[in-house]
Amino acid sequence: SLQDKLAGAFKTLKGKGRITDVNIASTVKEIRRALMDADVNYKVAKEVTDRVKQEALDRDVKIAVEPGQLFTKIVQEELTQLMGGKAQPVNLQGSPAIVLIAGLQGSGKTTFSGKFASYLKKQGKQVMLVAGDIYRPAAITQLQVLGEQIGVDVYAEPENKNAVDITQNALKEAKSKGKNIIIVDTAGRLAVDEVMMKEVENIKKAINPTEVLFVVDSMTGQDAVNTAKTFNERLDFDGVVLTKLDGDARGGAALSVKAVVDKPIKFMSTGEKMEDLDIFHPDRMANRILGMGDVISLVERAQQAYDEDEAKKLNKKMRENKFDLNDFLSQLQQIKKMGNVKDLMGMIPGMGKAIKDIDIDNDSFKPIEAVIQSMTPGERENPDIINGPRRKRIANGSGTSIQQVNNLLKQFEQMRKMMKRMNKMQGSGKLGKLFG
Numbered sequence: 001s002l003q004d005k006l007a008g009a010f011k012t013l014k015g016k017g018r019i020t021d022v023n024i025a026s027t028v029k030e031i032r033r034a035l036m037d038a039d040v041n042y043k044v045a046k047e048v049t050d051r052v053k054q055e056a057l058d059r060d061v062k063i064a065v066e067p068g069q070l071f072t073k074i075v076q077e078e079l080t081q082l083m084g085g086k087a088q089p090v091n092l093q094g095s096p097a098i099v100l101i102a103g104l105q106g107s108g109k110t111t112f113s114g115k116f117a118s119y120l121k122k123q124g125k126q127v128m129l130v131a132g133d134i135y136r137p138a139a140i141t142q143l144q145v146l147g148e149q150i151g152v153d154v155y156a157e158p159e160n161k162n163a164v165d166i167t168q169n170a171l172k173e174a175k176s177k178g179k180n181i182i183i184v185d186t187a188g189r190l191a192v193d194e195v196m197m198k199e200v201e202n203i204k205k206a207i208n209p210t211e212v213l214f215v216v217d218s219m220t221g222q223d224a225v226n227t228a229k230t231f232n233e234r235l236d237f238d239g240v241v242l243t244k245l246d247g248d249a250r251g252g253a254a255l256s257v258k259a260v261v262d263k264p265i266k267f268m269s270t271g272e273k274m275e276d277l278d279i280f281h282p283d284r285m286a287n288r289i290l291g292m293g294d295v296i297s298l299v300e301r302a303q304q305a306y307d308e309d310e311a312k313k314l315n316k317k318m319r320e321n322k323f324d325l326n327d328f329l330s331q332l333q334q335i336k337k338m339g340n341v342k343d344l345m346g347m348i349p350g351m352g353k354a355i356k357d358i359d360i361d362n363d364s365f366k367p368i369e370a371v372i373q374s375m376t377p378g379e380r381e382n383p384d385i386i387n388g389p390r391r392k393r394i395a396n397g398s399g400t401s402i403q404q405v406n407n408l409l410k411q412f413e414q415m416r417k418m419m420k421r422m423n424k425m426q427g428s429g430k431l432g433k434l435f436g
């Protein structure tokens with residue numbers, strides 16, 4: 001994966017006591033190759049690595065106290081810039097605000113429409129979904145089922161074969177019902193085709209949306225970028241929604257699309273469930289690509305799922321490097337409530353790689369929970385005291401093996417190290433602010 005390859009590239013630097021122009025150059029070259037393997041456009045890969053090299057020279061990586069760390073930071077910053085720097089808001093002015101959703105068939109438009117509606121509803125907005133995909137009867141049903149599930153009205157006219165007409169009627173209805181936002185789901189084809197383009201163009205003209213979002217499947221790599229280009233030429237959309245970024249982050253599309261079409265990625269979608277939608281944060285994505293996990297997103301999701309006080313305590317502990325096995329245990333228990341376990345685990349620094357090839361379901365936590373529950377409060381707070389005899393006692397008590405106890409302690413230690421590094425790297429600046 002991109003993560004593994006980048007990690008490999010950094011190794012060249014990290015192991016070295018001394019950094020030279022030669023190994024900076026070869027590391028940069030490896031990074032470029034890793035990016036291209038991940039389907040990043042050649043020009044983009046070259047530009048970004050040229051900047052990394054220049055920055056490394058400008059900032060005297062060679063004489064830095066921790067050169068590997070500074071170099072990683074430079075790469076992180078450049079990737080963040082490449083993806084647009086900051087999270088970009090959606091324009092929801094107007095009564096109602098009109099959001100038009102476009103993209104190829106199967107890219108995840110209908111799913112995203114539901115997720116976005118649910119997200120806005122939670123913010124107290126009156127939302128209406130509009131079934132603008134008139135070609136497949138199943139498409140209308142799909143949206144209606146989602147609407148029912150999340151408790152949002154769906155406007156549909158199954159007998160009407162004119163999508164422009166339907167969306168105009170929907171807008172009238174929304175106005176009369178005092179809706180704040182309508183989300184217009186549209187039809188897509190398997191490949192870009194003129195009829196589809198014309199139709200969505202006509203819808204755009206007819207309803208004059210406040211925001212046009214282009215939805216694209218991140219797994220399609222280089223194609224995703226080309227499709228984005230074509231849609232942008234016709235629709236001049238306002239933002240991109242990157243879907244199917246589940247589990248292991250595939251960086252290619254995320255990294256290229258902003259650079260190629262110069263439109264920001266606004267959302268990312270990481271699963272089929274209605275909760276699996278996140279605002280796209282370039283810096284967090286860069287961290288994920290670099291295998292540093294995504295603690296902030298994890299904490300945010302955790303905040304949604306459990307009470308704020310507990311989340312605040314957890315944030316503080318992470319920031320002060322005081323995260324202990326009690327916290328780990330309560331986090332696991334919360335994660336189980338949040339669904340998509342593997343994804344969430346992947347956000348914990350250092351965990352992504354460890355769990356990449358493992359099948360994870362909620363039962364996989366049982367031995368881990370058992371091990372921690374067999375520890376004394378003192379051991380949970382300070383795992384360093386868990387010596388050989390204690391390990392044996394814990395293994396016996398939890399019905400696991402010494403090996404399993406060792407593994408857990410090792411993983412936990414790695415996690416703590418990663419958190420420490422993240423805290424150090426991001427300093428009191430970004431993390432400090434977000435963790436409030």
Ligand code: GDP
Pocket residue numbers: 103104105106107108109110111112188243244245246269270271272276
């Ligand atoms: P549309 O044709 O563009 O409306 O695409 P759909 O919303 O119907 O999605 C196509 C398929 O992709 C469905 O099976 C969805 O459940 C699935 N899907 C959508 N978004 C995601 C995602 O973020 N992750 C995963 N794994 N599947 C997704």
Ligand code: MG
Pocket residue numbers: 109110111133139185186
């Ligand atoms: Mg659809």
